[in-house]
Amino acid sequence: MARMHTRRRGSSGSDRPTADEPPEWSDVDADAVEARVVELKEQGHDPSRIGMKLRDEGVEGTPVPNVKLATGKKVTEILDENDASEDLPEDLRNLFERAIRLREHMDANPGDAQNKRALQNTESKVRRLVDYYRGDVLAEDFKYTYDVAKRLLE
Structure with a gap:
């Protein structure tokens, strides 16, 4: 299967061995x-x-x-x-952080075409992930914008 924003195929990794119980050497309560x-x-x-x-x-x-x-x-x-979970899922939070970093870089360097494309790809992934989480984790009327992402991460 090809990658999302390139035509290259990904390198396959090894699968985790199937197991139904923890190994004998790891007998932690x-x-x-x-x-x-x-x-x-x-x-x-x-x-x-x-x-x-x-x-x-x-x-x-x-x-x-x-x-x-x-x-x-x-x-x-x-x-x-244990009521220790965060309000945003980890994958969405990481994409928000990356999009904010790229947006701030683009404000300082408007001629950087390569990072402009990276920002477009990242925001596309954010919008796709927001659609996935909308209704369960996020509000039904949630829309991604730079300002909303920045406010959520503060």
Whole structure:
């Protein structure tokens, strides 16, 4: 399958091995994993960063290769249960940040055609993702603009 804004095809990556239960060497209690997830969120980490920290550092010295296998819930589900989730999904927040950065760069450098195209592509992705989240996470009448994105990230 080709990439969204280029004609190139992506390089295929390896698939995660299928597993129904955590490996034997990672016998961490589910409650300890959930407590560590909430603790990492309070430190200001995003859900994807929390998963990497649990994989690398672990809980009580034991790595957690997959939070869902260890607890039966995804990181975002754990955060929702503990009222630690954010108002915007992580992927939409990251695209908002990128669009704002590109817009500010374009204001300072109006002749930069390459980044003008990158801004158009990024805002296209934002609008597509806003359509996906509209009604569930975002308000039904939500429209993306630079000013709205900047206000939401403050």
